[in-house]
Amino acid sequence: MRDLIELAARVGYGARGFVYLSVGVLILLASVDLIGGAVGTKGALDWLAQRPLGRVWALLIGLGLAAFVMWRLLQAVFDADHEGLSLNGMGRRLSQLFSGLSYAALAVAAFGLMAGAPADPAGDGVAQSQARAAAVLALPLGQWLLVAAGLAIFGVGVSNIVKACREDFTEYLACSKRLCRRVAPLARAGHVARGLAYLPLAGLVVLAGLDERASEVTSFGSALEAVERQPAGPWILAAAALGFVAFGAFSFIEARFRRIRPPRELKSPL
Template structure:
Protein backbone atom coordinates (compact mmCIF):
# COMPACT_ATOMS: atom_id res chain seq x y z
CA UNK A 1 0.00 0.00 0.00
CA UNK A 2 1.40 3.46 -0.88
CA UNK A 3 2.65 5.41 2.13
CA UNK A 4 0.26 8.30 1.40
CA UNK A 5 -2.73 5.94 1.77
CA UNK A 6 -1.88 4.94 5.34
CA UNK A 7 -3.18 8.11 7.09
CA UNK A 8 -6.61 7.67 5.49
CA UNK A 9 -6.98 4.04 6.55
CA UNK A 10 -5.62 4.70 10.04
CA UNK A 11 -8.24 7.44 10.49
CA UNK A 12 -10.99 5.11 9.23
CA UNK A 13 -9.88 2.36 11.62
CA UNK A 14 -9.76 4.81 14.54
CA UNK A 15 -13.26 6.16 13.92
CA UNK A 16 -14.70 2.67 13.46
CA UNK A 17 -12.97 1.69 16.69
CA UNK A 18 -14.41 4.53 18.74
CA UNK A 19 -17.85 3.72 17.33
CA UNK A 20 -17.48 0.04 18.28
CA UNK A 21 -16.43 0.98 21.81
CA UNK A 22 -19.47 3.24 21.97
CA UNK A 23 -21.80 0.41 20.98
CA UNK A 24 -20.35 -1.90 23.66
CA UNK A 25 -20.78 0.72 26.37
CA UNK A 26 -24.25 1.65 25.15
CA UNK A 27 -25.37 -1.95 25.65
CA UNK A 28 -23.52 -2.14 28.98
CA UNK A 29 -25.09 1.08 30.22
CA UNK A 30 -28.57 -0.02 29.21
CA UNK A 31 -28.26 -3.43 30.89
CA UNK A 32 -26.77 -1.88 34.03
CA UNK A 33 -29.58 0.68 34.27
CA UNK A 34 -32.25 -2.00 33.78
CA UNK A 35 -30.53 -4.25 36.34
CA UNK A 36 -31.16 -1.58 38.97
CA UNK A 37 -34.89 -2.26 38.51
CA UNK A 38 -34.45 -6.06 38.14
CA UNK A 39 -35.47 -5.81 34.49
CA UNK A 40 -32.14 -7.33 33.44
CA UNK A 41 -28.97 -8.72 34.97
CA UNK A 42 -25.80 -6.64 35.03
CA UNK A 43 -22.95 -8.07 33.03
CA UNK A 44 -19.50 -7.35 31.62
CA UNK A 45 -18.29 -6.50 28.14
CA UNK A 46 -18.62 -10.07 26.86
CA UNK A 47 -22.18 -10.21 28.13
CA UNK A 48 -22.88 -7.03 26.17
CA UNK A 49 -21.61 -8.73 23.02
CA UNK A 50 -23.81 -11.76 23.68
CA UNK A 51 -26.80 -9.47 24.16
CA UNK A 52 -26.05 -7.80 20.85
CA UNK A 53 -25.88 -11.19 19.14
CA UNK A 54 -29.37 -12.03 20.43
CA UNK A 55 -30.93 -9.02 18.68
CA UNK A 56 -32.49 -9.11 15.16
CA UNK A 57 -29.66 -9.30 12.63
CA UNK A 58 -27.39 -10.00 15.61
CA UNK A 59 -24.77 -11.82 13.55
CA UNK A 60 -24.43 -8.82 11.26
CA UNK A 61 -24.19 -6.45 14.23
CA UNK A 62 -21.53 -8.54 15.96
CA UNK A 63 -19.65 -8.97 12.68
CA UNK A 64 -19.50 -5.18 12.31
CA UNK A 65 -18.48 -4.94 15.96
CA UNK A 66 -15.55 -7.32 15.37
CA UNK A 67 -14.34 -5.17 12.47
CA UNK A 68 -14.70 -2.02 14.56
CA UNK A 69 -12.89 -3.51 17.57
CA UNK A 70 -10.07 -4.67 15.30
CA UNK A 71 -9.79 -1.10 14.04
CA UNK A 72 -9.71 0.15 17.63
CA UNK A 73 -6.91 -2.26 18.56
CA UNK A 74 -4.95 -1.16 15.48
CA UNK A 75 -5.43 2.53 16.40
CA UNK A 76 -4.38 1.95 20.02
CA UNK A 77 -1.18 0.27 18.81
CA UNK A 78 -0.50 3.19 16.48
CA UNK A 79 -1.03 5.61 19.38
CA UNK A 80 1.22 3.65 21.73
CA UNK A 81 4.08 2.96 19.32
CA UNK A 82 4.19 5.99 16.99
CA UNK A 83 2.77 8.59 19.42
CA UNK A 84 0.75 10.64 16.90
CA UNK A 85 -0.84 12.61 19.77
CA UNK A 86 2.56 13.87 20.92
CA UNK A 87 2.48 12.37 24.40
CA UNK A 88 6.27 12.23 24.48
CA UNK A 89 8.74 10.02 26.34
CA UNK A 90 8.43 11.57 29.79
CA UNK A 91 7.02 9.68 32.76
CA UNK A 92 3.46 10.79 32.04
CA UNK A 93 3.74 10.08 28.31
CA UNK A 94 5.22 6.62 28.86
CA UNK A 95 2.51 5.78 31.42
CA UNK A 96 -0.26 6.77 29.02
CA UNK A 97 1.31 4.91 26.11
CA UNK A 98 1.66 1.76 28.23
CA UNK A 99 -2.01 2.14 29.17
CA UNK A 100 -2.81 2.33 25.45
CA UNK A 101 -0.97 -0.95 24.91
CA UNK A 102 -2.97 -2.57 27.71
CA UNK A 103 -6.14 -1.19 26.12
CA UNK A 104 -5.14 -2.71 22.78
CA UNK A 105 -4.61 -6.09 24.43
CA UNK A 106 -7.90 -5.93 26.36
CA UNK A 107 -9.98 -5.02 23.32
CA UNK A 108 -8.23 -7.64 21.21
CA UNK A 109 -9.51 -10.29 23.65
CA UNK A 110 -13.01 -8.84 23.32
CA UNK A 111 -12.76 -8.84 19.53
CA UNK A 112 -11.61 -12.49 19.56
CA UNK A 113 -14.46 -13.39 21.89
CA UNK A 114 -17.00 -11.71 19.60
CA UNK A 115 -15.52 -13.54 16.60
CA UNK A 116 -15.71 -16.83 18.49
CA UNK A 117 -19.45 -16.31 19.01
CA UNK A 118 -19.94 -15.81 15.29
CA UNK A 119 -18.09 -19.01 14.43
CA UNK A 120 -19.30 -20.98 17.47
CA UNK A 121 -15.76 -21.44 18.73
CA UNK A 122 -15.25 -21.54 22.48
CA UNK A 123 -12.08 -19.73 23.49
CA UNK A 124 -10.15 -21.03 26.48
CA UNK A 125 -10.99 -19.07 29.60
CA UNK A 126 -14.22 -17.87 28.04
CA UNK A 127 -16.37 -18.41 31.09
CA UNK A 128 -18.55 -15.84 32.79
CA UNK A 129 -16.52 -12.68 32.62
CA UNK A 130 -16.03 -9.56 34.62
CA UNK A 131 -14.46 -7.54 31.81
CA UNK A 132 -11.83 -8.03 29.13
CA UNK A 133 -9.20 -6.66 31.49
CA UNK A 134 -9.14 -10.08 33.16
CA UNK A 135 -7.13 -11.36 30.21
CA UNK A 136 -4.38 -8.94 31.20
CA UNK A 137 -4.52 -10.22 34.76
CA UNK A 138 -4.34 -13.84 33.61
CA UNK A 139 -1.31 -13.08 31.46
CA UNK A 140 0.50 -11.50 34.43
CA UNK A 141 -0.46 -14.14 36.99
CA UNK A 142 2.33 -16.41 35.81
CA UNK A 143 4.94 -13.67 36.23
CA UNK A 144 4.14 -12.15 39.62
CA UNK A 145 2.88 -13.55 42.90
CA UNK A 146 -0.84 -13.05 43.45
CA UNK A 147 -0.35 -10.58 46.32
CA UNK A 148 2.17 -8.51 44.37
CA UNK A 149 -0.04 -8.53 41.31
CA UNK A 150 -3.13 -7.46 43.28
CA UNK A 151 -1.33 -4.53 44.87
CA UNK A 152 0.30 -3.44 41.59
CA UNK A 153 -3.01 -3.63 39.72
CA UNK A 154 -4.75 -1.72 42.52
CA UNK A 155 -2.22 1.10 42.10
CA UNK A 156 -2.57 1.05 38.30
CA UNK A 157 -6.38 1.09 38.41
CA UNK A 158 -6.30 3.93 40.94
CA UNK A 159 -4.02 5.88 38.60
CA UNK A 160 -6.33 5.23 35.66
CA UNK A 161 -9.33 6.37 37.72
CA UNK A 162 -7.59 9.61 38.67
CA UNK A 163 -6.57 10.14 35.03
CA UNK A 164 -10.22 9.77 33.94
CA UNK A 165 -11.41 12.26 36.56
CA UNK A 166 -8.66 14.73 35.68
CA UNK A 167 -9.52 14.39 32.00
CA UNK A 168 -13.20 14.97 32.80
CA UNK A 169 -12.91 18.04 35.01
CA UNK A 170 -9.75 19.65 33.59
CA UNK A 171 -11.20 19.32 30.10
CA UNK A 172 -8.00 17.92 28.58
CA UNK A 173 -10.09 15.88 26.13
CA UNK A 174 -11.21 19.09 24.38
CA UNK A 175 -7.96 19.54 22.46
CA UNK A 176 -8.66 16.28 20.65
CA UNK A 177 -12.07 17.40 19.36
CA UNK A 178 -12.77 19.34 16.19
CA UNK A 179 -16.36 20.51 16.58
CA UNK A 180 -18.11 23.87 16.73
CA UNK A 181 -19.03 25.45 20.07
CA UNK A 182 -22.68 24.40 19.98
CA UNK A 183 -21.66 20.75 19.69
CA UNK A 184 -18.86 21.14 22.25
CA UNK A 185 -21.36 22.37 24.84
CA UNK A 186 -23.10 19.01 24.62
CA UNK A 187 -19.86 17.03 24.33
CA UNK A 188 -18.54 18.65 27.53
CA UNK A 189 -21.56 17.57 29.57
CA UNK A 190 -21.48 14.04 28.17
CA UNK A 191 -17.71 13.77 28.66
CA UNK A 192 -17.78 14.86 32.31
CA UNK A 193 -20.47 12.32 33.19
CA UNK A 194 -19.07 9.49 31.05
CA UNK A 195 -15.42 9.85 32.02
CA UNK A 196 -16.35 10.23 35.70
CA UNK A 197 -18.42 7.05 35.58
CA UNK A 198 -15.65 5.07 33.93
CA UNK A 199 -13.20 6.48 36.48
CA UNK A 200 -15.52 5.26 39.23
CA UNK A 201 -15.41 1.74 37.76
CA UNK A 202 -11.59 1.72 37.83
CA UNK A 203 -11.54 3.16 41.35
CA UNK A 204 -13.90 0.41 42.51
CA UNK A 205 -11.73 -2.27 40.90
CA UNK A 206 -8.75 -0.77 42.73
CA UNK A 207 -10.65 -0.91 46.02
CA UNK A 208 -11.69 -4.53 45.45
CA UNK A 209 -8.06 -5.46 44.82
CA UNK A 210 -6.99 -3.67 48.02
CA UNK A 211 -9.59 -5.68 49.94
CA UNK A 212 -8.23 -8.82 48.36
CA UNK A 213 -4.63 -7.88 49.24
CA UNK A 214 -5.55 -7.48 52.91
CA UNK A 215 -7.67 -10.64 52.76
CA UNK A 216 -10.87 -8.81 53.66
CA UNK A 217 -13.11 -10.63 51.18
CA UNK A 218 -13.15 -14.04 52.82
CA UNK A 219 -13.65 -16.90 50.38
CA UNK A 220 -13.98 -14.47 47.45
CA UNK A 221 -10.30 -13.63 47.78
CA UNK A 222 -9.46 -17.00 46.28
CA UNK A 223 -11.59 -16.51 43.16
CA UNK A 224 -10.78 -14.83 39.84
CA UNK A 225 -9.51 -11.26 39.90
CA UNK A 226 -12.33 -8.69 39.88
CA UNK A 227 -13.61 -7.16 36.67
CA UNK A 228 -16.43 -4.92 35.50
CA UNK A 229 -19.17 -7.33 36.49
CA UNK A 230 -17.73 -7.58 40.02
CA UNK A 231 -17.63 -3.78 40.32
CA UNK A 232 -21.30 -3.58 39.33
CA UNK A 233 -22.17 -6.27 41.88
CA UNK A 234 -20.34 -4.25 44.53
CA UNK A 235 -22.45 -1.17 43.72
CA UNK A 236 -25.64 -3.23 43.85
CA UNK A 237 -24.81 -4.58 47.32
CA UNK A 238 -24.26 -1.11 48.82
CA UNK A 239 -27.00 0.77 50.71
CA UNK A 240 -29.26 2.37 48.11
CA UNK A 241 -27.54 0.05 45.64
CA UNK A 242 -30.37 0.20 43.10
CA UNK A 243 -30.05 3.97 42.81
CA UNK A 244 -26.26 3.79 42.59
CA UNK A 245 -26.44 1.10 39.92
CA UNK A 246 -28.96 3.12 37.91
CA UNK A 247 -26.65 6.13 38.10
CA UNK A 248 -23.66 4.07 36.98
CA UNK A 249 -25.73 2.73 34.08
CA UNK A 250 -26.53 6.27 32.98
CA UNK A 251 -22.85 7.16 33.36
CA UNK A 252 -21.76 4.25 31.18
CA UNK A 253 -24.35 5.35 28.64
CA UNK A 254 -22.78 8.82 28.71
CA UNK A 255 -19.36 7.26 28.11
CA UNK A 256 -20.88 5.48 25.11
CA UNK A 257 -22.02 8.86 23.75
CA UNK A 258 -18.54 10.27 24.44
CA UNK A 259 -17.04 7.40 22.39
CA UNK A 260 -19.50 8.02 19.57
CA UNK A 261 -18.61 11.73 19.64
CA UNK A 262 -14.95 10.73 19.29
CA UNK A 263 -15.88 8.59 16.31
CA UNK A 264 -17.34 11.66 14.63
CA UNK A 265 -15.36 14.68 15.82
CA UNK A 266 -12.05 13.52 17.30
CA UNK A 267 -8.89 14.88 15.70
CA UNK A 268 -7.08 11.86 14.29
CA UNK A 269 -3.41 12.71 13.96
CA UNK A 270 -1.53 10.03 12.04
CA UNK A 271 2.21 9.30 11.88
CA UNK A 272 4.19 10.51 8.90
CA UNK A 273 5.17 7.37 7.00
CA UNK A 274 6.78 9.33 4.18
CA UNK A 275 5.63 9.65 0.60
Protein backbone atom coordinates in the same frame (compact mmCIF):
# COMPACT_ATOMS: atom_id res chain seq x y z
CA MET B 1 -3.58 4.90 2.83
CA ARG B 2 -4.20 8.05 4.87
CA ASP B 3 -7.89 7.96 3.96
CA LEU B 4 -8.13 4.28 4.95
CA ILE B 5 -6.43 4.98 8.28
CA GLU B 6 -8.82 7.85 8.98
CA LEU B 7 -11.83 5.69 8.08
CA ALA B 8 -10.60 2.86 10.32
CA ALA B 9 -10.07 5.25 13.23
CA ARG B 10 -13.57 6.69 12.90
CA VAL B 11 -15.09 3.22 12.66
CA GLY B 12 -13.10 2.30 15.76
CA TYR B 13 -14.44 5.21 17.79
CA GLY B 14 -17.93 4.28 16.66
CA ALA B 15 -17.46 0.65 17.74
CA ARG B 16 -16.21 1.79 21.15
CA GLY B 17 -19.22 4.06 21.46
CA PHE B 18 -21.61 1.24 20.61
CA VAL B 19 -20.03 -1.05 23.24
CA TYR B 20 -20.23 1.53 26.04
CA LEU B 21 -23.71 2.62 25.02
CA SER B 22 -24.77 -1.03 25.27
CA VAL B 23 -23.10 -1.37 28.68
CA GLY B 24 -24.87 1.73 29.96
CA VAL B 25 -28.27 0.63 28.72
CA LEU B 26 -27.88 -2.86 30.20
CA ILE B 27 -26.73 -1.49 33.58
CA LEU B 28 -29.69 0.90 33.56
CA LEU B 29 -32.08 -1.99 32.86
CA ALA B 30 -30.45 -3.98 35.66
CA SER B 31 -30.89 -1.09 38.10
CA VAL B 32 -34.68 -1.26 37.61
CA ASP B 33 -34.70 -5.10 37.62
CA LEU B 34 -35.68 -5.49 33.97
CA ILE B 35 -32.76 -7.86 33.31
CA GLY B 36 -30.84 -10.25 35.52
CA GLY B 37 -27.77 -8.22 36.49
CA ALA B 38 -25.26 -5.53 35.60
CA VAL B 39 -22.55 -6.25 33.05
CA GLY B 40 -19.24 -4.86 31.91
CA THR B 41 -17.92 -4.54 28.36
CA LYS B 42 -17.36 -8.29 27.96
CA GLY B 43 -20.77 -9.02 29.47
CA ALA B 44 -22.40 -6.63 27.02
CA LEU B 45 -20.79 -8.51 24.13
CA ASP B 46 -22.03 -11.81 25.57
CA TRP B 47 -25.55 -10.39 25.86
CA LEU B 48 -25.53 -9.11 22.28
CA ALA B 49 -24.22 -12.45 21.02
CA GLN B 50 -27.30 -14.14 22.46
CA ARG B 51 -29.69 -11.89 20.53
CA PRO B 52 -30.91 -12.55 16.95
CA LEU B 53 -28.02 -12.21 14.47
CA GLY B 54 -25.68 -12.42 17.45
CA ARG B 55 -22.73 -13.72 15.45
CA VAL B 56 -23.12 -10.87 12.98
CA TRP B 57 -23.01 -8.39 15.87
CA ALA B 58 -19.91 -10.12 17.25
CA LEU B 59 -18.17 -9.95 13.87
CA LEU B 60 -18.99 -6.27 13.26
CA ILE B 61 -17.99 -5.20 16.78
CA GLY B 62 -14.82 -7.27 16.61
CA LEU B 63 -13.81 -5.64 13.31
CA GLY B 64 -14.61 -2.19 14.65
CA LEU B 65 -12.58 -2.75 17.81
CA ALA B 66 -9.69 -4.15 15.76
CA ALA B 67 -9.72 -0.91 13.75
CA PHE B 68 -9.63 1.06 17.01
CA VAL B 69 -6.67 -1.00 18.24
CA MET B 70 -4.82 -0.15 15.03
CA TRP B 71 -5.47 3.56 15.63
CA ARG B 72 -4.33 3.29 19.27
CA LEU B 73 -1.07 1.73 18.12
CA LEU B 74 -0.54 4.54 15.61
CA GLN B 75 -1.14 7.03 18.41
CA ALA B 76 1.14 5.31 20.91
CA VAL B 77 4.00 4.01 18.77
CA PHE B 78 4.02 6.36 15.78
CA ASP B 79 2.83 9.48 17.64
CA ALA B 80 -0.13 10.18 15.36
CA ASP B 81 -1.32 12.94 17.72
CA HIS B 82 2.13 14.60 17.80
CA GLU B 83 2.45 14.34 21.57
CA GLY B 84 6.24 14.31 21.38
CA LEU B 85 8.75 12.92 23.85
CA SER B 86 7.98 15.18 26.81
CA LEU B 87 6.98 13.59 30.11
CA ASN B 88 3.34 14.53 29.58
CA GLY B 89 3.39 13.36 25.96
CA MET B 90 4.95 10.02 26.82
CA GLY B 91 2.40 9.58 29.59
CA ARG B 92 -0.44 10.05 27.11
CA ARG B 93 1.12 7.69 24.61
CA LEU B 94 1.65 5.03 27.28
CA SER B 95 -1.99 5.38 28.27
CA GLN B 96 -2.99 4.95 24.62
CA LEU B 97 -0.85 1.82 24.40
CA PHE B 98 -2.51 0.21 27.42
CA SER B 99 -5.90 1.25 26.06
CA GLY B 100 -5.06 -0.45 22.77
CA LEU B 101 -4.09 -3.65 24.56
CA SER B 102 -7.34 -3.71 26.54
CA TYR B 103 -9.43 -3.19 23.40
CA ALA B 104 -7.39 -5.88 21.63
CA ALA B 105 -8.46 -8.34 24.32
CA LEU B 106 -12.07 -7.20 23.89
CA ALA B 107 -11.82 -7.63 20.11
CA VAL B 108 -10.48 -11.16 20.57
CA ALA B 109 -13.40 -11.89 22.91
CA ALA B 110 -15.85 -10.57 20.31
CA PHE B 111 -14.40 -12.80 17.59
CA GLY B 112 -14.52 -15.73 20.01
CA LEU B 113 -18.25 -15.23 20.41
CA MET B 114 -18.73 -16.07 16.74
CA ALA B 115 -18.42 -19.71 17.83
CA GLY B 116 -21.34 -19.20 20.22
CA ALA B 117 -22.08 -17.14 23.32
CA PRO B 118 -21.75 -18.78 26.77
CA ALA B 119 -24.97 -20.16 28.24
CA ASP B 120 -24.47 -18.06 31.39
CA PRO B 121 -22.37 -14.98 30.56
CA ALA B 122 -22.35 -13.69 34.15
CA GLY B 123 -21.34 -17.02 35.66
CA ASP B 124 -18.75 -17.60 32.95
CA GLY B 125 -17.14 -14.23 33.66
CA VAL B 126 -16.90 -14.88 37.40
CA ALA B 127 -15.45 -18.36 36.81
CA GLN B 128 -12.79 -16.98 34.47
CA SER B 129 -11.85 -14.23 36.94
CA GLN B 130 -11.55 -16.73 39.78
CA ALA B 131 -9.47 -19.10 37.65
CA ARG B 132 -7.04 -16.28 36.81
CA ALA B 133 -6.86 -15.29 40.48
CA ALA B 134 -6.13 -18.89 41.50
CA ALA B 135 -3.35 -19.06 38.91
CA VAL B 136 -1.81 -15.88 40.31
CA LEU B 137 -2.06 -17.12 43.91
CA ALA B 138 -0.23 -20.30 42.89
CA LEU B 139 2.83 -18.25 41.87
CA PRO B 140 5.66 -17.29 44.24
CA LEU B 141 4.49 -14.19 46.15
CA GLY B 142 1.14 -14.74 44.44
CA GLN B 143 -0.74 -13.14 47.34
CA TRP B 144 1.06 -9.84 46.84
CA LEU B 145 0.86 -10.08 43.06
CA LEU B 146 -2.94 -10.29 43.37
CA VAL B 147 -2.93 -7.32 45.76
CA ALA B 148 -0.81 -5.43 43.22
CA ALA B 149 -3.31 -6.31 40.49
CA GLY B 150 -6.12 -4.91 42.63
CA LEU B 151 -4.15 -1.72 43.27
CA ALA B 152 -3.49 -1.43 39.52
CA ILE B 153 -7.25 -1.64 38.87
CA PHE B 154 -7.73 1.00 41.56
CA GLY B 155 -5.14 3.17 39.83
CA VAL B 156 -6.98 2.85 36.52
CA GLY B 157 -10.18 3.98 38.21
CA VAL B 158 -8.55 6.95 39.89
CA SER B 159 -6.75 7.97 36.70
CA ASN B 160 -10.09 8.09 34.87
CA ILE B 161 -11.53 10.37 37.55
CA VAL B 162 -8.45 12.62 37.47
CA LYS B 163 -8.63 12.73 33.68
CA ALA B 164 -12.28 13.79 33.90
CA CYS B 165 -11.26 16.77 36.04
CA ARG B 166 -8.12 17.85 34.20
CA GLU B 167 -8.38 16.85 30.53
CA ASP B 168 -9.47 19.17 27.74
CA PHE B 169 -11.60 16.69 25.81
CA THR B 170 -12.30 19.17 23.01
CA GLU B 171 -8.61 19.61 22.14
CA TYR B 172 -8.75 17.11 19.28
CA LEU B 173 -12.27 17.89 18.05
CA ALA B 174 -12.82 19.76 14.79
CA CYS B 175 -16.15 21.30 15.69
CA SER B 176 -17.50 24.73 16.64
CA LYS B 177 -16.77 26.13 20.11
CA ARG B 178 -20.47 26.02 20.90
CA LEU B 179 -20.75 22.32 20.09
CA CYS B 180 -17.50 21.56 21.93
CA ARG B 181 -18.82 23.22 25.08
CA ARG B 182 -21.95 21.10 24.87
CA VAL B 183 -20.26 17.73 24.35
CA ALA B 184 -17.35 18.10 26.81
CA PRO B 185 -19.58 17.27 29.84
CA LEU B 186 -20.39 13.93 28.20
CA ALA B 187 -16.72 12.97 28.26
CA ARG B 188 -16.28 14.12 31.86
CA ALA B 189 -19.34 12.22 33.07
CA GLY B 190 -18.23 9.14 31.15
CA HIS B 191 -14.72 9.09 32.61
CA VAL B 192 -16.03 9.63 36.16
CA ALA B 193 -18.47 6.73 35.70
CA ARG B 194 -15.74 4.46 34.32
CA GLY B 195 -13.40 5.41 37.14
CA LEU B 196 -15.89 4.86 39.95
CA ALA B 197 -17.06 1.57 38.41
CA TYR B 198 -13.56 0.11 38.70
CA LEU B 199 -13.24 0.80 42.43
CA PRO B 200 -15.53 -1.97 43.82
CA LEU B 201 -13.75 -4.57 41.67
CA ALA B 202 -10.36 -3.25 42.81
CA GLY B 203 -11.39 -3.58 46.45
CA LEU B 204 -12.57 -7.17 46.00
CA VAL B 205 -9.33 -8.17 44.23
CA VAL B 206 -7.19 -6.61 46.98
CA LEU B 207 -9.20 -8.40 49.68
CA ALA B 208 -8.90 -11.69 47.77
CA GLY B 209 -5.13 -11.26 47.72
CA LEU B 210 -4.91 -10.41 51.41
CA ASP B 211 -7.14 -13.38 52.33
CA GLU B 212 -5.47 -15.64 49.73
CA ARG B 213 -8.89 -16.76 48.49
CA ALA B 214 -9.53 -16.70 44.75
CA SER B 215 -13.24 -17.28 45.41
CA GLU B 216 -13.56 -13.66 46.57
CA VAL B 217 -12.65 -12.38 43.09
CA THR B 218 -15.58 -11.61 40.85
CA SER B 219 -16.32 -10.03 37.49
CA PHE B 220 -16.87 -6.35 36.69
CA GLY B 221 -20.62 -6.86 36.40
CA SER B 222 -20.88 -8.83 39.65
CA ALA B 223 -18.95 -6.10 41.47
CA LEU B 224 -21.54 -3.60 40.25
CA GLU B 225 -24.29 -5.92 41.47
CA ALA B 226 -22.68 -5.82 44.94
CA VAL B 227 -22.97 -2.04 44.80
CA GLU B 228 -26.64 -2.36 43.85
CA ARG B 229 -27.33 -4.34 47.04
CA GLN B 230 -26.13 -1.45 49.22
CA PRO B 231 -28.39 1.36 50.51
CA ALA B 232 -29.26 3.62 47.58
CA GLY B 233 -27.47 1.07 45.38
CA PRO B 234 -30.00 1.14 42.51
CA TRP B 235 -29.66 4.92 42.30
CA ILE B 236 -25.87 4.68 42.27
CA LEU B 237 -26.06 2.01 39.57
CA ALA B 238 -28.44 4.13 37.50
CA ALA B 239 -26.04 7.10 37.76
CA ALA B 240 -23.16 4.88 36.63
CA ALA B 241 -25.28 3.64 33.72
CA LEU B 242 -25.97 7.19 32.56
CA GLY B 243 -22.24 7.89 32.76
CA PHE B 244 -21.49 4.93 30.51
CA VAL B 245 -24.16 6.12 28.07
CA ALA B 246 -22.51 9.55 28.11
CA PHE B 247 -19.11 8.00 27.35
CA GLY B 248 -20.60 6.04 24.48
CA ALA B 249 -22.26 9.18 23.12
CA PHE B 250 -18.98 11.11 23.28
CA SER B 251 -17.26 8.28 21.40
CA PHE B 252 -19.77 8.81 18.59
CA ILE B 253 -18.92 12.52 18.68
CA GLU B 254 -15.25 11.59 18.32
CA ALA B 255 -16.09 9.27 15.42
CA ARG B 256 -17.55 12.27 13.60
CA PHE B 257 -15.46 15.24 14.68
CA ARG B 258 -12.10 14.02 15.97
CA ARG B 259 -9.04 15.27 14.11
CA ILE B 260 -7.45 12.15 12.65
CA ARG B 261 -3.88 12.83 11.61
CA PRO B 262 -2.26 9.66 10.28
CA PRO B 263 1.54 9.72 10.59
CA ARG B 264 3.31 10.95 7.47
CA GLU B 265 5.63 7.96 7.73
CA LEU B 266 5.03 4.78 9.67
CA LYS B 267 8.30 5.19 11.53
CA SER B 268 8.43 5.43 15.31
CA PRO B 269 10.04 8.67 16.57
CA LEU B 270 11.40 6.61 19.46
